[in-house]
Amino acid sequence: MVDVVVAAVSGVLLAPLMAVVATLVRWRLGRPVIFRQRRIGRDEVPFDIVKFRTMRPEAWPGEPDADRDTRLGRTLRGLSVDELPQLWNVLRGDMSLIGPRPTLPEQVEHYSPRQHGRHAIRPGLTGWAQVNGRNSISWPERIELDLWYIEHRSLALDARIVGRTLLRLVRPSGIYGEGGVNQGFLPAGDEGTP
Numbered sequence: 001m002v003d004v005v006v007a008a009v010s011g012v013l014l015a016p017l018m019a020v021v022a023t024l025v026r027w028r029l030g031r032p033v034i035f036r037q038r039r040i041g042r043d044e045v046p047f048d049i050v051k052f053r054t055m056r057p058e059a060w061p062g063e064p065d066a067d068r069d070t071r072l073g074r075t076l077r078g079l080s081v082d083e084l085p086q087l088w089n090v091l092r093g094d095m096s097l098i099g100p101r102p103t104l105p106e107q108v109e110h111y112s113p114r115q116h117g118r119h120a121i122r123p124g125l126t127g128w129a130q131v132n133g134r135n136s137i138s139w140p141e142r143i144e145l146d147l148w149y150i151e152h153r154s155l156a157l158d159a160r161i162v163g164r165t166l167l168r169l170v171r172p173s174g175i176y177g178e179g180g181v182n183q184g185f186l187p188a189g190d191e192g193t194p
Contacts, residue, residue, distance in 0.1 A: 004091060024072060025053055025072070025076075028070065029053055029054075029073075032053060036048045037049050039104060039105075040103055041094055050085040050089060051083060052076060054069075054082050083125060093122075094122070095124060097125050098124045098126060098161050099122050099127050101146075102123035107139070128146060128149035129143075131168060
């Protein structure tokens, strides 16, 4: 209930900002303004996450994301404004405000039985791994932080995550991995684990 109320109120309050961002994306990057991507949610049920688009379309199939990046996109991601449409995912019940970030199906395929435990709750807009390194830490580390959160969930911990998230919005960090690249998931122990 808290998720729905906060997401609804936030959506109304942030509607002018989202309208400006949508206009900028449409003007600079064209259509579609919203990017949809299949992610894995609670109980491993897939859903489509929504974000503002931050990259130009592929010039050719398989063009690397780094080559498609844009200054507008980097700015939107740096401010985490590209994530605002996910308030809709919260209203739909796909996501929560706080929880593990939802991952791609191809990442989940590599999870160990223990790592699948991060799907015991709804994924979140922000979470314990997000405020403790985000993309600057490896996937196995992120998953361990998510599992720790699930085992220690409380209102006090959620309040701490909200506070640290607000701080990250003011002073962004961990948006990109080492060398400006967000590595794909590799299980712990695999050669080249990020």
